[in-house]
Amino acid sequence: MNGFQLSDTDRRILHELTLDGRLPYKELAARVDLPISTCHGRVRALEKAGVIRGYRADIDPVAAGLGVEALISVTVGSRHRSEVPEIADRLRTVPGAQRVFLIGGDRDIVLHVACASVSELREFIATHLGSNTALEQTRTSLVFEQLPGTAPA
Numbered sequence: 001m002n003g004f005q006l007s008d009t010d011r012r013i014l015h016e017l018t019l020d021g022r023l024p025y026k027e028l029a030a031r032v033d034l035p036i037s038t039c040h041g042r043v044r045a046l047e048k049a050g051v052i053r054g055y056r057a058d059i060d061p062v063a064a065g066l067g068v069e070a071l072i073s074v075t076v077g078s079r080h081r082s083e084v085p086e087i088a089d090r091l092r093t094v095p096g097a098q099r100v101f102l103i104g105g106d107r108d109i110v111l112h113v114a115c116a117s118v119s120e121l122r123e124f125i126a127t128h129l130g131s132n133t134a135l136e137q138t139r140t141s142l143v144f145e146q147l148p149g150t151a152p153a
Helices: 008-019 025-032 036-048 078-092 118-130
Strands: 068-076 097-102 109-115 135-143
Touching: 008 025, 008 036, 025 036, 068 078, 068 118, 078 097, 078 109, 109 118, 118 135
Parallel strands: none
Antiparallel strands: 068 109, 068 135, 097 109
């Protein structure tokens, strides 16, 4: 961490922004019981410290026609260990990739994907993972439901 200490007020601000990142400062300030100018200053400080990394649209894959989601655990072959960050970075750009995680343990990467159908998921795996000789093994788990967290650490 960069040394920035979160106060209870900061945590309340983060909680509210997690629920609605487009919340107007006036409403956010009222929810956390702060003057608007103080609230605005706290949000700017959280952004500057890198606690708030950005704001983005939260797209519902099902509503966007991508009703099949999966988590794919990937093992990179021992001869390609040094390439793990580059492989993960390339996977981020593949259409359908939602998130990519570099992990520890018996797997190296977990890829969250969303596809229109099971056959499209199978094609995704064959095209983007199965054909990559640096990848030793994959394990696919279907996501039945995703429940986002709302509380910052």
